[in-house]
Amino acid sequence: MELNLDTKKLIDTHAHLHMWQFKGDLEDVLKRTEYLKFVLNVSTNMDDIYETIKTAKRLSNTYCAIGVHPHDSKDALEHERNYLDEIEKLATKSNKVIAIGEIGLDYFRNLSPIDIQKRVFADQLALAQELDLPVILHIRDAYEDTYDILKAFKTDNLRGIVHAFSSDENWAKKFVKLGFKIGIGGPITYPKNEMLRSTVKIIGMENIVTETDCPYLPPQLFRGKRNEPIYVAYVVEELNKIFGKDVTEHVWENVTQLFGLNNKFLGADAK
Numbered sequence: 622m623e624l625n626l627d628t629k630k631l632i633d634t635h636a637h638l639h640m641w642q643f644k645g646d647l648e649d650v651l652k653r654t655e656y657l658k659f660v661l662n663v664s665t666n667m668d669d670i671y672e673t674i675k676t677a678k679r680l681s682n683t684y685c686a687i688g689v690h691p692h693d694s695k696d697a698l699e700h701e702r703n704y705l706d707e708i709e710k711l712a713t714k715s716n717k718v719i720a721i722g723e724i725g726l727d728y729f730r731n732l733s734p735i736d737i738q739k740r741v742f743a744d745q746l747a748l749a750q751e752l753d754l755p756v757i758l759h760i761r762d763a764y765e766d767t768y769d770i771l772k773a774f775k776t777d778n779l780r781g782i783v784h785a786f787s788s789d790e791n792w793a794k795k796f797v798k799l800g801f802k803i804g805i806g807g808p809i810t811y812p813k814n815e816m817l818r819s820t821v822k823i824i825g826m827e828n829i830v831t832e833t834d835c836p837y838l839p840p841q842l843f844r845g846k847r848n849e850p851i852y853v854a855y856v857v858e859e860l861n862k863i864f865g866k867d868v869t870e871h872v873w874e875n876v877t878q879l880f881g882l883n884n885k886f887l888g889a890d891a892k
């Protein structure tokens with residue numbers, strides 16, 4: 622990578638390191654991931670939750686979010702055990718688990734019926750609030766309904782990230798007002814994404830966090846290829862260009878505040 626960035630400052634708040642796309646060279650990917658300051662490994666269903674935690678345990682800089690993606694909400698209800706009890710048990714047992722996610726609504730593909738998506742989303746939101754954990758939101762073509770559900774849940778401890786944000790400045794502002802940070806990844810580097818770049822500029826670096834969504838959504842230079850945490854450098858490079866200064870310290874502040882991290886908590890002793 623010809624980028625002139627200090628990798629120790631890099632933060633990826635949305636990775637799926639446990640997915641099959643990394644199986645062939647996982648050791649190398651983890652070695653490169655180790656250079657980052659902070660990584661959040663995110664689960665999508667009841668089958669990958671255990672792998673999500675297991676992979677996070679391999680790296681001292683990596684934590685995880687566990688929860689059920691809207692696509693998988695139908696299957697969660699059919700899980701052999703009560704999925705909410707299972708998530709609660711795992712979240713309480715491991716101090717690697719620092720968020721619930723990714724959860725939300727996806728009307729683009731509608732792989733689970735809308736009423737089931739809403740129910741599973743709301744139930745996991747309630748659990749996150751009970752456990753006082755932030756949530757990682759997946760929203761696609763469903764900003765209005767997601768917002769309405771969150772608003773009904775609004776309490777002091779409602780907080781999280783709108784992952785892979787893909788709407789306009791008005792929605793960004795509304796979610797920021799609810800206590801959310803806006804997750805910015807590879808798409809910020811796409812030539813045609815002027816709207817996202819102007820949205821980011823308007824909402825300011827105090828409201829954004831960086832992410833990859835790897836193995837998906839690679840930056841422009843790697844389009845069509847597999848993404849990985851270290852490529853968050855290209856996202857940072859674009860953000861630095863937009864703001865005319867280094868954003869990494871602001872992003873770190875946003876992340877520590879959101880997850881309630883401190884130097885003592887971040888370390889090799891997390892199990």
Ligand SMILES: [Zn+2]
Nearest residue numbers: 635663723834
């Ligand atoms: Zn994701």
